[in-house]
Amino acid sequence: MMNFDRDGVALANGNFYGLPYGTDDADLIIQSVPWDVTTSYRPGASRGPEAIMEASMQVDLFDANIPEVWKMKIAGAPMDAGVVRHNAVFRNIAEQIIHSLEMGYEEGNQNDLRKVNEASDKLNRHVEETASSWMDRGKLVGLLGGDHSVPFGYVKALASRHSDFGILHLDAHADLRKAYEGFEFSHASTFCNILDRIPQVSALVQVGQRDFCSSESDRMLNDPEITAFTGFLISSRMFRGETWDGICDEIIDSLPEEVYVSFDIDCLSPALCPGTGTPVPGGLSFQQVDYLLLKLAYSRKRIIGFDLCEVSPASEDSIDAITGARLLFKLATYTLYNNQKK
Ligand SMILES: [Mn+2]
Numbered sequence: 001m002m003n004f005d006r007d008g009v010a011l012a013n014g015n016f017y018g019l020p021y022g023t024d025d026a027d028l029i030i031q032s033v034p035w036d037v038t039t040s041y042r043p044g045a046s047r048g049p050e051a052i053m054e055a056s057m058q059v060d061l062f063d064a065n066i067p068e069v070w071k072m073k074i075a076g077a078p079m080d081a082g083v084v085r086h087n088a089v090f091r092n093i094a095e096q097i098i099h100s101l102e103m104g105y106e107e108g109n110q111n112d113l114r115k116v117n118e119a120s121d122k123l124n125r126h127v128e129e130t131a132s133s134w135m136d137r138g139k140l141v142g143l144l145g146g147d148h149s150v151p152f153g154y155v156k157a158l159a160s161r162h163s164d165f166g167i168l169h170l171d172a173h174a175d176l177r178k179a180y181e182g183f184e185f186s187h188a189s190t191f192c193n194i195l196d197r198i199p200q201v202s203a204l205v206q207v208g209q210r211d212f213c214s215s216e217s218d219r220m221l222n223d224p225e226i227t228a229f230t231g232f233l234i235s236s237r238m239f240r241g242e243t244w245d246g247i248c249d250e251i252i253d254s255l256p257e258e259v260y261v262s263f264d265i266d267c268l269s270p271a272l273c274p275g276t277g278t279p280v281p282g283g284l285s286f287q288q289v290d291y292l293l294l295k296l297a298y299s300r301k302r303i304i305g306f307d308l309c310e311v312s313p314a315s316e317d318s319i320d321a322i323t324g325a326r327l328l329f330k331l332a333t334y335t336l337y338n339n340q341k342k
Pocket residue numbers: 148171172173264266267278310
């Protein structure tokens with residue numbers, strides 16, 4: 001720490017951004033969950049954490065909007081070898097099920113399906129326990145996926161500590177499908193599972209959705225707990241002359257006092273995340289999400305945790321991990337800044 005040069009070359013010290021902190025002295029832990037078993041289109045999100053770690057060395061430890069970000073104590077927890085191993089085994093089984101569904105078989109192999117659902121359940125419990133153990137030690141936790149099924153366990157862990165909180169859900173998708181492809185904990189079902197099983201979550205505020213099915217649309221329109229600022233709604237309001245600043249105020253006003261941020265990188269333009277599992281044309285700009293997250297951090301609301309999911313490097317020199325590393329830095333430092341104010 002004494003010799004740490006915030007403007008110098010980041011040291012490959014095994015921590016994100018080359019920051020000189022371990023999990024003992026950190027205020028915020030980045031917990032990587034390299035899991036993409038239920039990815040429906042193309043896998044690769046399990047490689048997100050490693051690629052982001054590498055790309056994080058190029059991120060400047062300076063932010064004109066937040067004082068002294070370089071002093072913020074962020075540390076990555078070691079990746080769990082068991083998760084990596086199980087992901088490989090069950091991804092294989094899931095792929096066979098998805099393949100048989102695509103070939104027109106009504107039901108995948110029920111035995112295999114049960115195995116995948118059990119593995120997802122086990123993963124959820126693992127994430128819940130690990131996140132709980134960090135929170136018990138007074139740490140904030142940022143979850144780094146993995147596909148968008150991984151936050152379920154973390155949100156459950158938060159629910160045993162917070163009786164009423166909302167979720168700001170940035171995503172091209174609504175993730176409100178019931179057991180997509182038969183997978184109970186599909187990445188496309190996360191917010192259906194969270195709303196139906198975790199009553200402490202009292203509001204889901206969705207931003208950027210531009211690819212969803214009719215049953216998801218029905219729920220977005222009719223479930224009183226959901227407020228949806230779809231991609232089309234945002235762009236049409238801006239085309240008619242409304243400002244992003246005003247829309248951000250409305251988004252933040254729709255949230256309760258305590259807020260969890262769930263960030264699927266595919267809410268952004270696919271130009272910024274070409275490798276992500278289910279890219280959708282259109283999307284928010286990096287500046288738009290940065291502005292929204294900063295406004296949230298400056299607001300009276302309290303950010304209680306966050307995840308970043310579906311970052312999947314298209315190739316070694318693609319922009320996915322570069323975008324992801326910067327997003328993760330903003331999510332982590334804005335969360336810490338927001339909590340310092342409280
Ligand atoms: Mn998505």
